[in-house]
Amino acid sequence: MPPDSIYRSAWSNPEIETFRAGVRRFVTAELLPHEEAWKTQQHVDPAAWRKAGELGLLLTDLGEEWGGGGGTFAHEAVVAEELVYAGISSFGNAVHSIVAHYLHNHATDEQRRRWLPRMASGELIAAIAMSEPGAGSDLQGITTRAERHGDHYVLNGSKTFISNGYNANLVCVVAKTEPAKGARGTSLLMVETAGLPGYRVGRILEKLGQKGQDTCELFFEDCRVPASALLGPAEGLGFAQLMQELPYERTLIAVQAVAAIERAVGLTVDYTKQRKVFGKPLFDMQNTRFTLAEARTMAHVARVFLDSCIERLIRGELDTVTASMAKWWTTDLQCQVIDECVQLHGGYGYMLEYPITQMYADARVQRIYGGANEIMKEIIARSL
Numbered sequence: 001m002p003p004d005s006i007y008r009s010a011w012s013n014p015e016i017e018t019f020r021a022g023v024r025r026f027v028t029a030e031l032l033p034h035e036e037a038w039k040t041q042q043h044v045d046p047a048a049w050r051k052a053g054e055l056g057l058l059l060t061d062l063g064e065e066w067g068g069g070g071g072t073f074a075h076e077a078v079v080a081e082e083l084v085y086a087g088i089s090s091f092g093n094a095v096h097s098i099v100a101h102y103l104h105n106h107a108t109d110e111q112r113r114r115w116l117p118r119m120a121s122g123e124l125i126a127a128i129a130m131s132e133p134g135a136g137s138d139l140q141g142i143t144t145r146a147e148r149h150g151d152h153y154v155l156n157g158s159k160t161f162i163s164n165g166y167n168a169n170l171v172c173v174v175a176k177t178e179p180a181k182g183a184r185g186t187s188l189l190m191v192e193t194a195g196l197p198g199y200r201v202g203r204i205l206e207k208l209g210q211k212g213q214d215t216c217e218l219f220f221e222d223c224r225v226p227a228s229a230l231l232g233p234a235e236g237l238g239f240a241q242l243m244q245e246l247p248y249e250r251t252l253i254a255v256q257a258v259a260a261i262e263r264a265v266g267l268t269v270d271y272t273k274q275r276k277v278f279g280k281p282l283f284d285m286q287n288t289r290f291t292l293a294e295a296r297t298m299a300h301v302a303r304v305f306l307d308s309c310i311e312r313l314i315r316g317e318l319d320t321v322t323a324s325m326a327k328w329w330t331t332d333l334q335c336q337v338i339d340e341c342v343q344l345h346g347g348y349g350y351m352l353e354y355p356i357t358q359m360y361a362d363a364r365v366q367r368i369y370g371g372a373n374e375i376m377k378e379i380i381a382r383s384l
């Protein structure tokens with residue numbers, strides 16, 4: 001789906017567009033035919049991860065020495081965009097990439113060697129477990145505890161809303177290693193869950209949208225994990241590690257939001273041109289034309305802002321405040337534009353067999369996860 005026939009993102013180039021064509025072929029041949037079945041079963045088949053790995057579509061922006069594609073965030077953006085353009089909301093590549101970045105930027109070489117190549121091949125599927133039933137926005141309130149016993153940690157607690165939760169076999173768990181120290185007593189543990197006694201995946205949660213995405217509860221009951229699961233050189237660095245990766249994950253969400261806006265506008269232009277009302281195409285009504293002209297303008301403004309974030313992220317210069325602006329503003333806009341597009345579809349816009357309806361349901365959570373948009377505004381306001 002070419003978002004714009006005149007404008008071209010400065011971060012793109014012929015090599016990236018060739019890569020995009022390959023991603024599109026993979027998405028069309030290997031993911032799209034299964035999307036409906038995955039929505040019914042509420043999770044992706046792990047085989048799809050291994051196929052994506054074989055084709056070099058996982059960890060595209062990490063070095064080849066770690067099994068990655070040797071590219072930049074531009075490659076990650078292309079994968080995220082192509083999934084959205086195709087209407088795939090089940091394949092949780094974004095979370096996988098975010099965990100890979102925690103590892104790449106904060107792990108020891110030994111830890112990177114242990115996990116990154118297997119993540120790149122799709123053998124390991126990653127999740128990040130921060131949220132708990134009693135603590136989401138206020139992460140300092142988590143109660144999951146990792147207690148050191150010799151060369152092991154004993155992990156106890158429960159997490160909820162964890163994306164990739166059903167399929168994941170590598171979970172980045174946010175836990176308190178020294179509860180009395182608050183944020184400075186919080187650490188990240190990389191937990192390989194296959195066959196781990198005391199680890200249990202709860203039900204796959206029934207959601208409004210993103211139905212093929214396995215969002216789960218996770219339970220840790222006296223789980224003994226090796227001390228080498230601790231991310232980084234010392235305990236207590238968890239919050240700092242989480243903070244440092246915020247621009248990356250917030251930009252990825254904004255990429256998804258802008259791609260969704262572009263797709264929604266394209267779908268609605270097509271629909272209104274073929275739908276007849278009062279003897280002429282719906283598109284010919286002034287309200288339709290103006291609504292879509294406004295939506296197209298907003299898509300373009302969002303694209304230009306996003307592109308500047310992508311370019312700065314590639315250069316390693318994107319700050320958390322700007323990334324928070326991109327996250328809240330593009331996801332709010334995504335919901336606003338898609339709502340207008342649903343309206344222009346009339347009753348068909350309420351029928352789940354229409355892509356715009358699914359996009360409406362998929363969009364809502366974008367304002368809630370990855371840090372609720374109100375949290376984004378708090379972060380921006382603190383900088384004023």
Ligand SMILES: Cc1cc2nc3c(=O)[nH]c(=O)nc-3n(C[C@H](O)[C@H](O)[C@H](O)COP(=O)(O)OP(=O)(O)OC[C@H]3O[C@@H](n4cnc5c(N)ncnc54)[C@H](O)[C@@H]3O)c2cc1C
Binds near residue numbers: 095135163
């Ligand atoms: C589909 C889905 C996937 C998710 N995936 C993951 C995942 O992979 N890993 C993970 O750890 N978590 C995940 N989450 C959890 C998500 O990050 C949290 O839901 C989110 O951070 C909000 O936390 P909460 O639900 O506890 O809401 P609360 O913290 O209870 O907040 C509720 C609302 O209160 C308002 N609010 C909160 N704090 C403030 C404030 N300081 N100022 C003003 N208003 C405020 C906001 O409007 C917020 O939406 C996912 C959630 C969903 C729904």
